[in-house]
Amino acid sequence: MTVEQPAQPAHTAPPPRALPGGGQSRLHRLVAIVVDKPGVLNRVSSLMRARNFNIDSLAVSRTDRPGLSRMTISLHGDDIAVEQAAKQLYRLIDVLKVQDVTAEPTVEHELALIKLRVTDANRGEVLKVIELARGRVLDVATEAVIAEVSGSEAEVDAFIAIVRGFGVKELVRTGAVVMARGAGSIEEAVKR
Amino acid sequence: MTLTKRDRARRSHMPADGTEHAAAVERAQREMLHEGSSTSSVPTGERGARPRIGADVLCEALLRQGVDVMFSYPGGVILPLYDILGDYPQLRHVLVRHEQGGAHAADGYARATGKVGVCMGTSGPGATNLVTGIGTAMLDSIPMVAITGNVPSALIGKDAFQEIDINGITLPMTKHNYLVRDANELPRVIAEAFHIARSGRPGPVHVDITKDALQQETSAEHPSAEEVVAGLPGFRPTMDGNYKQLKLAAAEIAAAERPVILAGHGILHAGAEAELLAFAEKLNAPVAWTLLGIGALDERHPLAYGFMGMHGWKHVNRAIQSADLLFAIGMRFDDRVTGNVRTYAPYARIVHVDIDPAEIGKNVAVEVPIVGDAKRVLATLTPMVEAVSAEQRAPYLEQLAGWKRESEASSWHGSGAWRDGQLSADYVVERIGELTEHEGIYVGDVGQNQMWLARYAGFRHPNTHLSSGGLGTMGYAVPAAMGAALGVPDREVWAIVGDGGFQMTSQELMTLVQDEIPVKIALFDNKKLGMIRQWQEIIYAGNFHSAHLMGPDYLKLAEAYGIPSMKASTPAAVDEAIRFAQGVKGPALIWFEIAGEQNVFPMMPAGKGLSDLIEEWGTAE
Numbered sequence: 001m002t003v004e005q006p007a008q009p010a011h012t013a014p015p016p017r018a019l020p021g022g023g024q025s026r027l028h029r030l031v032a033i034v035v036d037k038p039g040v041l042n043r044v045s046s047l048m049r050a051r052n053f054n055i056d057s058l059a060v061s062r063t064d065r066p067g068l069s070r071m072t073i074s075l076h077g078d079d080i081a082v083e084q085a086a087k088q089l090y091r092l093i094d095v096l097k098v099q100d101v102t103a104e105p106t107v108e109h110e111l112a113l114i115k116l117r118v119t120d121a122n123r124g125e126v127l128k129v130i131e132l133a134r135g136r137v138l139d140v141a142t143e144a145v146i147a148e149v150s151g152s153e154a155e156v157d158a159f160i161a162i163v164r165g166f167g168v169k170e171l172v173r174t175g176a177v178v179m180a181r182g183a184g185s186i187e188e189a190v191k192r
Numbered sequence: 193m194t195l196t197k198r199d200r201a202r203r204s205h206m207p208a209d210g211t212e213h214a215a216a217v218e219r220a221q222r223e224m225l226h227e228g229s230s231t232s233s234v235p236t237g238e239r240g241a242r243p244r245i246g247a248d249v250l251c252e253a254l255l256r257q258g259v260d261v262m263f264s265y266p267g268g269v270i271l272p273l274y275d276i277l278g279d280y281p282q283l284r285h286v287l288v289r290h291e292q293g294g295a296h297a298a299d300g301y302a303r304a305t306g307k308v309g310v311c312m313g314t315s316g317p318g319a320t321n322l323v324t325g326i327g328t329a330m331l332d333s334i335p336m337v338a339i340t341g342n343v344p345s346a347l348i349g350k351d352a353f354q355e356i357d358i359n360g361i362t363l364p365m366t367k368h369n370y371l372v373r374d375a376n377e378l379p380r381v382i383a384e385a386f387h388i389a390r391s392g393r394p395g396p397v398h399v400d401i402t403k404d405a406l407q408q409e410t411s412a413e414h415p416s417a418e419e420v421v422a423g424l425p426g427f428r429p430t431m432d433g434n435y436k437q438l439k440l441a442a443a444e445i446a447a448a449e450r451p452v453i454l455a456g457h458g459i460l461h462a463g464a465e466a467e468l469l470a471f472a473e474k475l476n477a478p479v480a481w482t483l484l485g486i487g488a489l490d491e492r493h494p495l496a497y498g499f500m501g502m503h504g505w506k507h508v509n510r511a512i513q514s515a516d517l518l519f520a521i522g523m524r525f526d527d528r529v530t531g532n533v534r535t536y537a538p539y540a541r542i543v544h545v546d547i548d549p550a551e552i553g554k555n556v557a558v559e560v561p562i563v564g565d566a567k568r569v570l571a572t573l574t575p576m577v578e579a580v581s582a583e584q585r586a587p588y589l590e591q592l593a594g595w596k597r598e599s600e601a602s603s604w605h606g607s608g609a610w611r612d613g614q615l616s617a618d619y620v621v622e623r624i625g626e627l628t629e630h631e632g633i634y635v636g637d638v639g640q641n642q643m644w645l646a647r648y649a650g651f652r653h654p655n656t657h658l659s660s661g662g663l664g665t666m667g668y669a670v671p672a673a674m675g676a677a678l679g680v681p682d683r684e685v686w687a688i689v690g691d692g693g694f695q696m697t698s699q700e701l702m703t704l705v706q707d708e709i710p711v712k713i714a715l716f717d718n719k720k721l722g723m724i725r726q727w728q729e730i731i732y733a734g735n736f737h738s739a740h741l742m743g744p745d746y747l748k749l750a751e752a753y754g755i756p757s758m759k760a761s762t763p764a765a766v767d768e769a770i771r772f773a774q775g776v777k778g779p780a781l782i783w784f785e786i787a788g789e790q791n792v793f794p795m796m797p798a799g800k801g802l803s804d805l806i807e808e809w810g811t812a813e
Contacts, residue, residue: 014538014539015538016534016535016538017533017534017535017536017537017538017556017557018557019533019556019557020532020553020554020555020556020557035426039371042360042363043363046363046364047364050364067274071555079483080553080557083553084550084553084554086577087549087550088550090550091367091425091548091550092368092390092426092550093367093424093426094424094426096425096426119460191423191428
């Protein structure tokens with residue numbers, strides 16, 4: 001057993017301690033199963049704000065099980081930071097299960113509605129492009145049409161890029177919902 | 193009855209005229225004006241003769257939880273509770289002078305006894321006044337249930353008199369919170385609140401109850417403990433450490449030559465003092481503690497190394513900086529403990545044990561994370577580690593002992609006078625410790641007094657050092673001492689408070705008198721905000737803006753409250769003053785006039801590391 005200070009000579013500074021959460025930031029998808037009661041969404045969003053996590057999108061709905069809701073939270077951060085976000089979510093009494101499905105094979109889907117400016121002159125062209133780009137026309141009016149598109153975030157992005165040139169009057173996106181592929185089920189994994 | 197045109201016009205302003213909702217709002221508005229709002233027509237004391245209402249359920253639930261005292265202040269919407277409180281003489285109600293004092297008192301009670309503290313206030317300002325105390329409890333993981341009244345449920349959201357969204361306010365600073373609009377939910381909610389407050393990592397829970405719920409007749413039954421647990425599927429704290437992780441920890445410990453055990457508040461929460469002692473003794477490893485970990489180990493024990501961090505002992509920080517293993521348990525690597533994380537314990541691998549998974553990897557990256565209760569983890573881990581004899585560890589321990597002698601010698605102002613000849617604050621703290629034979633409960637405020645207390649009082653028992661560590665709430669000491677004294681009547685309770693903090697909550701002096709609570713107050717008066725002045729001197733180039741503050745004649749103040757008091761301005765007067773306070777049956781106040789420019793050293797400036805301690809400062813005279 002040595003009495004000396006550890007091996008490094010005094011003049012070489014030891015390497016700095018790594019800070020948690022200094023890694024590469026990327027988009028993460030967290031799926032949370034929460035108790036379906038008033039205020040839970042507020043608790044989740046308040047916590048994310050207070051802990052300095054910036055949510056890209058958040059989609060909430062009921063599940064097939066009475067009393068349970070599901071949230072899909074999309075946020076940017078490195079793996080450690082997002083793990084910290086998940087752990088903080090677990091501290092909420094109403095949060096039953098949190099899964100980071102970023103690294104798993106998933107199905108991911110989002111829906112967007114886009115109101116595009118049209119004139120009598122270009123209406124036909126606009127409708128054609130929407131169709132070609134795998135959108136759907138939901139409403140046609142004299143000076144505008146509403147297109148619907150659904151798919152992965154990238155697919156929705158691509159669609160918007162194609163039709164943007166016609167003039168976007170209004171745009172709404174639901175934010176992504178995801179589900180892991182295969183037989184596993186986060187709902188079934190919730191202990192009740 | 194026919195309506196005039198004017199009547200019709202006015203009635204049309206009511207929401208959804210003629211509906212049930214409108215009727216409820218109307219009823220609630222009448223209630224708010226105290227028409228027919230008396231809870232019962234029978235006199236108090238005849239509980240059996242009147243119906244059981246929500247307020248009764250609340251009192252029953254509190255009694256079922258073992259509550260014997262609560263700190264509270266009445267107000268409009270919580271009056272239905274006060275209307276029946278006289279029927280429950282087992283529930284001692286302490287009428288504080290400000291709700292913040294009530295929250296701190298509940299906090300002090302909880303820290304001193306380990307039980308859940310209870311405070312209450314009315315809606316609006318009563319509720320917002322509790323907030324600082326709830327935040328203090330949150331940051332220090334103190335089991336507390338804070339109860340507030342709220343306006344009748346039909347008026348919620350209408351900016352009624354004294355209405356504020358207190359649930360929204362306490363949401364980020366509680367472990368959980370509730371709004372109860374139906375008396376039938378009260379038994380479950382109160383039982384859940386106590387269960388959540390005390391289980392796992394403790395913390396405050398806020399329960400907001402509408403006035404109509406307090407008044408509503410109900411026959412709701414109280415749930416069993418099992419039903420409460422079953423009703424909270426999202427709250428299952430992990431108590432036992434993962435066996436694989438414990439094996440890894442044992443391997444780290446076996447490989448370490450310079451281990452340091454970092455003991456935090458979690459040891460006290462879990463009641464793991466005996467397990468910590470056995471663990472440290474088996475390994476012959478030194479134990480350092482955080483501010484809130486004080487009392488985890490008797491300071492006289494040879495392995496008790498000292499208080500760490502920003503104003504910790506130099507030898508302790510030095511040991512951490514040269515350690516090859518930190519075994520951190522029940523602590524959370526607060527910035528006051530680590531300083532700059534980049535330079536923190538640069539040679540050390542870290543085993544981190546905490547009951548809250550979110551604390552692990554939050555502030556520092558660790559090699560071995562273990563989630564679990566401190567007591568259970570230590571009880572399982574100790575038999576798994578190889579014993580290291582004092583002989584094997586001797587060279588390391590001798591080096592540490594040398595460092596300790598060195599740093600204690602350099603920082604001790606043994607004469608009792610600081611270098612300007614005025615009374616030295618650390619001497620006073622030391623004498624209070626001595627003359628109470630280290631058997632008291634010592635409640636610090638925030639700032640220099642807090643650090644002097646942590647360093648010099650000499651602690652021997654858990655839960656005898658109370659301090660607002662996380663939130664750093666000035667004004668904490670006097671009300672918290674009040675709660676501690678009621679919770680633990682057989683220990684002498686001392687509040688160590690600066691003149692700044694004292695002036696924040698001194699209204700509770702009257703509560704001490706009215707409720708005959710024997711708190712001894714050591715008021716450290718340097719006519720400064722001492723820690724502010726210290727930072728300004730060292731970090732802000734001596735720009736002492738707002739550091740000087742005036743105070744009243746504290747003897748006259750104490751006299752006005754009817755509290756025996758004495759002043760001590762020289763080292764020679766200190767012992768007599770302390771003995772005087774000890775001799776008083778009820779509360780007493782000692783006014784210590786201390787040196788105006790004495791600083792707490794060593795000091796780690798914010799943003800710097802544990803190796804960058806400032807040990808003395810040039811020309812403070």
